[in-house]
Amino acid sequence: MRVGGPAAPTTETGVRWRFLLLTGLRWLPVGFVAPVFVLLPLSRGLSLPEVGVVFACYGATTAVLELPTGGLADTVGRKAVLVASSAMHLVFFGLMVVAADVTSWVAVGLAGGVARALDSGPLQAWYVDEARRLEPGVELRPGLSAAGGVEGVGLALSALAGGLLPAVVTSGGLTSVVWAALGGQALHLLAVLGLMSERRHRDLRQPGRGLSGGTRQLSAVVTDGLRLGLRRGPVRMLLLTTVVWGVALAGVEILWQPRFVTLLGGGEDAAAAPGGARTVLLGLLLAGAFLLAAVGSICTPAFTRLLGGSASRGAVVSALLHGAAYAVLAASFAVVPAGAAFLVFYLVNGLRSPLHAELLHEHVSADRRSTMLSVESLSLQTGGFACTLVLPTVAAVTGIPWAWGAVAALLTVSALAYLAVPDRPEAAGPLLAEERAGPPVPGVSS
Known part of the structure; x- marks a missing residue:
């Protein structure tokens, strides 16, 4: 059964082009803010140690939620999780526009961590699923390799734009970069809704693959x-x-x-x-x-x-x-x-x-x-x-x-x-049996 409104591509090439476009749009807003992500809170009165706390909140949230949210993509589908991630990135950038003190910047870090955790793998998994469904023996390396190139070039170009924007925009200062990121993120969300078509696989409904299963998996992974x-x-x-x-x-x-x-x-x-x-x-x-x-x-x-x-x-x-x-x-x-x-x-x-x-x-x-x-x-x-x-x-x-x-x-x-x-x-030396x-x-x- 196909999930979502857009028409499904009929060849691996069609899936690949959508995958590459969505990959480029995914990293566009990140590249915009990357050159000034530390300077922005500093310019609003935070100290360097306080900025460190914001980064720590982002990293800790991503680490704690990465495995549990990974199970969601297997349960509710890749597209739904990617839509949720894109929407959370909108919240992340929106909070960045108005954040003015440590508390609000911590909220920025937490929202960014949730968005990043949700984004850990669903787009690539969607490409592999759809490409193999259309052409079971297709070689995946060209598409995955091309995505890496698109990601690198996209980040480089958007970082250039993010550095240039405060120099050419007469008002808004560093915040102008965040507004650009918000626009890029909205474009990404529309592209996900319009370009991703998905067929449910029977194993997407396996028990234990949701958020609670992912939480148990986190504990087992760390221990093992x-x-x-x-x-x-x-x-x-x-x-x-x-x-x-x-x-x-x-x-x-x-x-x-x-x-x-x-x-x-x-x-x-x-x-x-x-x-x-x-x-x-x-x-x-x-x-x-x-x-x-x-x-x-x-x-x-x-x-x-x-x-x-x-x-x-x-x-x-x-x-x-x-x-x-x-x-x-x-x-x-x-x-x-x-x-x-x-x-x-x-x-x-x-x-x-x-x-x-x-x-x-x-x-x-x-x-x-x-x-x-x-x-x-x-x-x-x-x-x-x-x-x-x-x-x-x-x-x-x-x-x-x-x-x-x-x-x-x-x-x-x-x-x-x-x-x-x-x-x-x-x-x-040889691996032990329990290893x-x-x-x-x-x-x-x-």
Whole structure:
């Protein structure tokens, strides 16, 4: 039975084009606000530690709800969940327009976390379902790969627009970017309603796949994943580097905007009232970071070949480069070297990610892979959550360079953990029987 009003495409190509268009529209409003998301609350009177609390609320809400809401897409359908996510993003941006104090900005963070959790996977799942329904043997890689390209280019272009808008709009200042994001989000919601057609599958009504089932799954995933992580040395080291990686990413994301605004002139208070030229540079930097992260990912195979084909060796070197870029960023007191270090950081981030993922897949058996990917995601968010609560306060007391310097040291030391992760699991010893087959997830059908 087909669900929803729009006519269904009749070929995988038709589904793919809708998937790509919806992917581009999904990230358009995010790119608009990304260059000023920290500056906006600062310009309305929040302190840097208070902005950290907002980020922490966003991250914690996403982490707690990601698995439970994932079950909703299997229960009520992909389109319904994506509509709910798009509507919540409208609430998120709408609250951002009017938020004026810590309480209202916390509400922004909570709404954004709910919206992000709802958006975790339903569009891609819809594409796979519909493409395989129309052409059961179709190759999915071209569509999924193209979506990654659309996402990167879309974020880069919208980040450029988000940086330019405050410089060319005569009234509204930074809030003009949020209004643009609201318009883009409304367009996305209309596109979801008009372009997504869905056929219910019989297994969408399985018991235990809704919100309560997802909540039970969260507990089981964390327990089972931590058991494997603690028992298996290489997996334990990979999760450790993931937590530190989350700290490093969050540290850049929450502090780079006030730091670069300060470097552009005007002292420490400039971040609270950034001028148009400053936001243009922020948009250019972020667009470059998005594009270079994609370039880094593409270059990973060639980089690994230069190191003899070893993913472990590549992970060590790329993590050391990550720490070095972070250290240069912390030590830079001029825009050019800081900007170069910022871009290199994201280039190396793209370079390192596939190597880390390959090592994790090698050391986890197939029947535990989904569990460990979920635990790794939670580990990354845990590091980010801790960072957003602590690092802004450290930066407010000691200055951003010292705060970044501490993270750079932590990131560099964490690279040594990869030395305990061989390329092949045989080198780390055989998997224990209980490591291969964990307890069944309660309330979830296999």
